[in-house]
Amino acid sequence: MFSPLIEDLIRALRCLPGVGPKSAQRMAMYLLEKDRDAAGLLAHSLQQAVEKVGRCGRCRTLTEQVVCALCNNTRRDHSLLCVVETPADVLAIEQAGNYHGLYFVLHGHLSPIDGVGPADLGLDLLGERLGERENGGIVELIIATNPTVEGEATAQFIAERARTKGVAVSRIAHGVPIGGELEYIDGGTLAHAFNSRTVL
Amino acid sequence: MFSPLIEDLIRALRCLPGVGPKSAQRMAMYLLEKDRDAAGLLAHSLQQAVEKVGRCGRCRTLTEQVVCALCNNTRRDHSLLCVVETPADVLAIEQAGNYHGLYFVLHGHLSPIDGVGPADLGLDLLGERLGERENGGIVELIIATNPTVEGEATAQFIAERARTKGVAVSRIAHGVPIGGELEYIDGGTLAHAFNSRTVL
Incomplete structure (x- = not known):
């Protein structure tokens, strides 16, 4: 119904998560009718990010720098290393605001059925990090x-x-979320909360 | 928290209608982590559309062609012209499937308070179209x-x-939608439906 370039744009917008055919059409019409500058800027930002953003050489989070700002920050506690699955997890922990160590991003989890092994998660790099002894190395x-x-x-x-x-290993606690009501918590979480109860 | 290029991308994605900070972040992470090809394609499609899509010389709908496919279609009824506010309206009518004439897209409505006058809606071009007499011209x-x-x-x-x-003019009917239940129809629509009742 639309001209080829507009159809292409609508199809391309559907690659975004949570965007179906109707939303994609609405976005395309909005960009072309109301805000071409923003569309141009978005095209530029996408291209720049796709070309230049890679992984931090130390923690593997997404960054266009060789080593990311978090790893380069000397005011953080370099003896603590937190292993997370995705860069979005780093953000969530940073927003909570009480962890001041460093991170290591796996970009996934072990999944033999999908062919994801230790090498894909950068566990060799993690092993090297744990073996480093300069400035005391990683303690936990x-x-x-x-x-x-x-x-x-x-x-x-x-x-x-x-x-x-020889590095101490811990796992973050799992249980009833703070502010959560027992009535609405799923059985698996409740069972875990009972099994992992702590002495008062 | 993210590196500058990723922050730029998240900010640019927020220009899309219905996309807030959380969705923009999720989209950026998805594109960079899972589907860089799609991101590159989206950047390309956006750039192409912004550069090349203009307005049809006859009906003013969005197209990269000089005259759009609908206006060029000789199998449509060139004696009927339907005036709509946006290109999305053209799509809605085409999807309904029972109108086979041509369209004229205003790209808005008269709004003196926003400085939108007849010239902005292409009413001069519409006047020319209505004055054309070749092949019978516009009848309705x-x-x-x-x-x-x-x-x-x-x-x-x-x-x-x-x-x-000297052109016949009609307005599409307004009233209770087909399949709608009276109970849930707003008062303005019901009042209009009563005032515009037709003889059975």
Whole structure:
């Protein structure tokens, strides 16, 4: 119904998560009718990001720098390393604001069925980091992978490797969220909360 | 928290209608982590569309061609012309599938307070179209602007001009939608439906 270039744009917008055919059409019409400058800027930003953003050489988070700002920050505690699955997890932890160590981003979890092994998660690089002894090296490895079957398996795998390097390993706590009401918490979480109860 | 290029991308994605800070962040992470090819394609499509898509010389709808495919289609009824506010309205009518004439897109409605006058809506071009006499010219002008205050005012303005050119003018019907239940229809629509009742 639309001309070829507009159809192409609508199809391309559908690659965005949560955008279906109607939203894509609405976005295309909005950009072409009301805000061509923003559309041009978006095209430029996308291209720049796709071309230049890679992974930090130390923590593997997304960045266009060789080593990211977090890893370069000398005011952070370089003896703590937190392992997370995605760069968005880093943001979530940073927004909580009480962790001041460094991060290591796996970009996924172990999943033999999808062909994702230790090498894909950068566990060799993590092993090197744990082996470094300059300035005291890493003292504690905090594993914050998701509490899913794959996330737990990944946590166990990493914990075993870290122990052989003589590094203390911990896992973030799982249980009833603060502010949550027991009535609305799922059974799996409640069962875990009982099993992992702490002495008062 | 993210590197500058990623922050730029998140900010640029927020120009899309219905996309807030969280969605923009999710989209940026998705594109950079999972689908860089799609991101590159989207950048290319946006740039092409912004550079090349203009307005059809006859009906003013969005197209990269000089005259759009609808206006060039000789199998359509060139004696009927339907006036709509936006290119998306053309799509909606085409999807309904029972109108086979041509269109004229205003790209808005008369709105003195926003400085939108007849020239901005291409009413000079519409006047020329109505004055053309080749192949019988336009026999009926169907006005399908939105049933808002501005849309109605625009409809009245165009109708008066068209009558001076000796072209029959009609307005699409407004009332209770087919499949709608009276109980849930707003008062304005019901009042209009009563005032515009037809003889059975």
